[in-house]
Structures are given as structure tokens and as C-alpha cells.
Amino acid sequence: MSKRMNSGASQQFVIIGSGQAGGWAARTLREGGFEGRIVIVGEESHPPYERPPLSKAVLTAQKPAESCYLWSKEKLGELNIDAVQGNRATAIHRDRREVELADGSRVPYDRLLIATGARPRRLNCPGADLPGVHYLRTIEDSERIRGSLSKGGRLLVVGGGWIGLEVAASAVSMGVPVTLVEATDRLCGRSLPESLGRFFMDLHLRHGVDIQLNANLTRLEGNGRVERAVFGNGEAIEIATAVVGIGVVPNTELAADCGLPLENGIVVNESACTADPCIFAAGDVASQPSSWLNGRVRFESWKNAQDHGVLAASAMLGGDALTRDIPWFWSDQYDVNFQLLGVPSVGNQVYQKGDTSSGRFTQYFVQANRLTAVAAVNSPRDLRDAKRSMQNKSQFDTTGLVPVLTL
Template sequence: MSEDAGIVILGAGQAGGEVASELRKLGYTGRVTMIGDEPHVPYRRPPLSKAYFAGTVSAEELYVVPAASLEKAGIEFIGGVRATGIDREHKRVSLDDGRTIPYHKLVLATGGRARPLPLEGADRPNVFLLRTIDDIERIRERATLGARMVIIGGGFIGLETAAVAQKLGLRVTVLEGLPRVLARVTIPEVSAFFERVHRDAGVDLRTGAQVAALEGDELITHVHLTDGSRIEADLVVVGIGLIANTELAEAAGLAVDNGILVDEYTCTSDPDIVAAGDCTNHPSEYLGRRIRLESVPNAMEQGKVAANTLLGNKVPYRSVPWFWSDQYDLKLQMVGLSAGFDEFVVRGDLENPATRSFAVFYFRDGHLLSVDAVNKPQEFMLSKKLVAESARLNPAVLADESVPFKTLIAEAKA
């Protein structure tokens, strides 16, 4: 295949958009074709369950790379079509509209899809997954004042949706199957804080709540729990995780294991194919092992690395994971992953509903492992470098808010 075929990007999400933009920034003048199964150009997904659901931003304000910018950069966008196969021998991609697109180099930025609820009735018109602009549009049609919304899942998506729905005047119930919300990402004390916040706001939040069945004919009218509870519902929103879109890669014979396997340069097992974003499983220098991350920062950083790799630049991916969540007037920011900590210190007051501001510092063997910050932007920003350096901090002094945080930074040792 000649170089005239250029670079083809499968996936028009954050990672795909980042690869395309970075290629042009790096001076690549060849053909770039981006293919997405949604009609929308690349857009930011985090605001979907927050500002976009609330109606405070438009779809156009979500766009990472507006159509006009794509056109100006000479990036061809093919939207509303699905790639159905990759012919690695002849270097071409098949689309579900019958077209085949040749490539010189291929980028897999296929992302993931919302995990469906494995129960009968989950396909009813008032049961919704939440992953796309179109999902939110459909939810909005039924999210009327006083409507009863049942949210299945107490992770970021579920809690963010609950916060907005409550503000919009819906009657909200959140069902979390585990003993506490955010159980996979933080400690019980932080989980308890967010549970109090939601209950104080009027959300009926139930933990350890196992869904047994959905009831209704044309529409779901009730959600049944295994304890015998029966909850009325006008609409049901399911937020129980993400499934990485690896089927194309696997069918093409690429190495796949909980994501498309890539190295620190985003290279797959095919030298002419790179991959970036939620669909990848990459080596993490920070963790010392492989991981698949679902986050915008990861998608953006991997996208930049992938663009460099395509142009022959050896720029390894070495970012520390970080995440955020907006709920009511709270901004939760996390850097690093706290799994495996042996000590934690709280700076601020977890119990005081008036301040609603604190940071939790996690340590392992005396080194800073990760930080959860709620309405503590300075601590979060300064901690990103400390976590990356696995710095040492004095836990006793750290807990004393009378000591300026910048002073502790100056004394930190790797």
C-alpha cells in the first residue's frame, strides 16, 4: 500500500481527535481520515452526565475538534458508519456502508461502550445507557419535572447523573450493588461523605441493593430488588461500567487482553497499527504493571504519543493517572490509584458538612501513592508531581492545615 493512503483513525472520540490534531501540529501533511460510528465530530464525554444533561452547554460546546477545524486542517471525517473489519495483509478497512478505506498506517481509538444491564426488560424505551450525546437526548425527553428516575450504579456516572437530575426536580433513587458507592476507587470514609451529600440533597440512595428484575410491558414501571423492595420508575438509567471495544482488533489477529495490548509507544502487535484511549491495555511506569484506563487524560496523552510514533518519534507514555468528578458544588479530583496503600492521612474535615473541603493522601512504604481532593484544587495540582515522584511527606504535619501546603512541598523528598 502506498503512502498516499495516509493514516486512518478508527474512532472519533477524544483519543482519535487528539491523534488527528497532533499529527497536524507535528507537521504531517499526508492524508488523515477519521472514521466514527456516531455522526458527531470528536467531543468531550465527561460533561454528558453533568453540564450537557443539565442543559448548560450545547452539543457544539462539547466538540473537541469542530467540523470547521477538521476541514481547515485537511482531516477527512466519516461519521455515522462502523468499521466491520481490518484486512492487515492488504492494509484496508471495511465499513458497514460497503466502502473499503486503504491505509498506510492505522490508529485504533475505538474506545468503549456502556455495559448493558443483563436483565429482561433492559431494552425497553425508558431504560437508558449513558455514553453518547444521543443517549442524553433520549433521557432528556423523559426527565421531566417530578419524574421518578432510578439509577442503577453508584459510580461516577451514576452519582453525577443523580446530582443533575435532583437539581432538575426529578425524584431520584440510586441503587448500588456494593456495600458503598465509589467502592472501587476510594476508601469507606470518602464513600460515606458522598453518600451523606446525596442523601442530604434528597436522593434515595441505597447500597447493597441488588436488582432482581425490571417490571413493565411497553415501559418499565418498577425495579425489583432481591430484598423484596419494589421501586416505581418513569425512567431507568444504567451506569454499571464500560466494555472496551476490542472486537475489531481481536478479529484482525492483534494481541488483546482486557484491551488492545500496546507498548509504551502505543504500538500494537502489528508494526503498522497503533492504538490509544479506553480500548488499550498499556504498561504503566507509575504502577509497574499493565493497566487499562478509562479517562480523558489517558486518551489525550496516549493520542499524542500515538501521533509521534506514527511519525517516527520515540516519545514514551509515562503519565500518572488522574480523574475528576463534579457533583453538586463538589469537585472530586484524584491523582494516582490508591489500591495497595498502607496508610492514609486526611487534610481537612471529612465530617463537617459546612466546609465540604478535604484531601486524602495515600501512602505505601512511606511514599505518596495517590491523592483524593474534594474542593482542594491547590492540593490536587501540587500533588500531581509529588505522586509522580513517589515523594515522602510527613503525615503528621500533612494533617495540620495550619501548615501551608506549599511548605510541605518544599520539604518533600523522593
């Protein structure tokens, strides 16, 4: 697609998924000059929205659910985007270029974007389906968890990743006692080095969270509702609510059923295009090439969902592949703002500025005298300065920094 398609008034572009990636793709298509019909198909009853507030401000009722919306219904109308809400795509018919919906209707497309995201990985133990056991992905999930917590009693958080830690912090702010259990020997083991995992563990311990590592949760029990958690060592704790955050599974079923290649997600090229030149994929569901990792990766982050949706829309219009920004992740817990830029890798030498105990410090991950990643705790200025060095691929000066470990 070398010729840019700026008008295409007679064409129809369809987006499956009304989250961050799908919403930003739709807006980019319209603002990029596409004059044809844009249809967003979403299972939920809401217009496109972002998910980070669900574990924080929405969960604690500091902000209403509508604050998550990418734009108002009025703005959606101004953009002339047709939102098919509360209807699920059940099949993609590539030979006819049609998307089949759960109600039996079919939506034709000239270009199709799959932005179906991911779903929470389910807990596999007896009692996991008891009322009071929750997962967090949607606005309704957040509201149900809040309602459950308001009844009092201890919260069990299963999983020491970002969702689990953010839910724990929010619950503590609501006056709820929290026990967090993690099956491995550290927190955030998939995304952070051990030193930063220890920092977050100490942070939550200081706020009264009971953390159990290497925990073998064998079953949940209760009479009509979850009441206790039982572990492999025979110990049990009384609980009133459980929130499970043990990872996600990409929603690749539509792509698999229509024959698109998969590799821990839907395989796309640098322009977010699949093996079918008329079908694109973006966000949590897409397995994309990454210059930062020298391989293929599926990013699960707010920033990637937005940027990848914009990139996919540009490619759908026939534009050249956009330059991707450095991977970026953030999390707010208690009085801590944590930001991670880039991807720490094995072999990185880690240098630190500031004292971990002060609650304000920065860790720099260096390989061959160049920054590969930076982690900043309450230090946004350090992050901005480091980003310039990473973008320029310049030699990184470690003068004044303390070497702390090698990954």
C-alpha cells in the same frame, strides 16, 4: 521506528473512533508535521467530541451538545482532516492494510490507530429492554435521558459508580426525585477506598437521593414503558425512567478479529503500538503498561484518552515514546469538585488534611514515605502541590496531617 516521519505526503493514516483519543491523535498528527491524508472513521454523525459534559452540562441543558466538540467543523477543515461520519468499521485486513466499512467501502492505511473506546455494560434482567431504560455514552443518549426526565416521575439509577453519581446529581438539580441502587456494599468500590465512598454517599443523601446498597434488582416492569423496579426482597418502587451505569466493555472486536493480542483491552507497548507495527491503539480500548501500577492497565478517563491519543500519534510519526503524566480523574457533583491524582493501592497509609464534614479536604496515600495518590475535594491547590512531590518522587512530609487508615 527510529526515524521520525514528519511529512509523508503520499501516505495515509487512518483512525477508527472519533472520540477524545481519536480526535487528539488526528490533531497531533497534523500539527506534528504529517502532510499525508488523515481519515477519521466514526459511527456517530458528530465530529470528534469529549464525553464528560454528557452527564452534567449537556444532560441539564446548561450547554448545547456542540459544546462537547473538540473543535468546530471549520477547524476540522483547516486541519485538513477527512471525517467519515455515520459509518462503522467492520473489519481490519492486515494483509492488505485496509479498513472495511459497513457501507462496503475500503480505506487503505499506512498507519492505523484503533480508538474505538468502550460501550456500556448491559443490564441483564427481565424488563431491561423496556422503553425508558437508558445508557449514557453518546450525545444522543444524553438528550434522550433529558427528554425522559422532563416528563416527570422518579429516576432509578442502577450502579453507584461515577456515571451513576453524576447522573443522579444532575437529575436532582433538575428537580427529579432519584433512587440509586448499587449491588455492592459501597459506592465507587472499584476506584475509591471506603472512606471516600462514604463521603459521596453522605453527599447524595444530603441532597435527597434515596440510596440502596447491596440491592438485588431482579426485574423491571411496565406496560409499554418502564414503570417499576422489583427487588429480590420483594420490594418494588414506582419509577418513570432508569439510567444504567454498571461499567463498560472495551470495543475490542475489530482487533480480535484481525488477530491482535488482547488482555482486558488491546495489548499495546509504551508507544501505544500493538503486535502489528503498523497498528496502534489508544484510550479506553487499550491495555497499556503502567509504571504507576507496575503492570498492565486499561484506564477509563478523559485525561488518559487525550494523553494516550497524543502519545499514539507521536509514535505513528516515528517519534520516541512520550513521558506519561500521572493518572488523573475528576468529577463535579453538586457543589463538590473531586480530583484524584495517581492510583490508591493496598498497603497505602492514608493521611488527611481538613475536615470531611466541611466539604473541603484532601487525602494523601503514602507508601514507603512517598506519595502514590492524592484525592482532593474542593482543594485544587493541594492537588497541584502534591503533584510536584509525586513527579519528583521526593520524600513526603506528613507533619500536620492526620493518619486516618491503612488500605
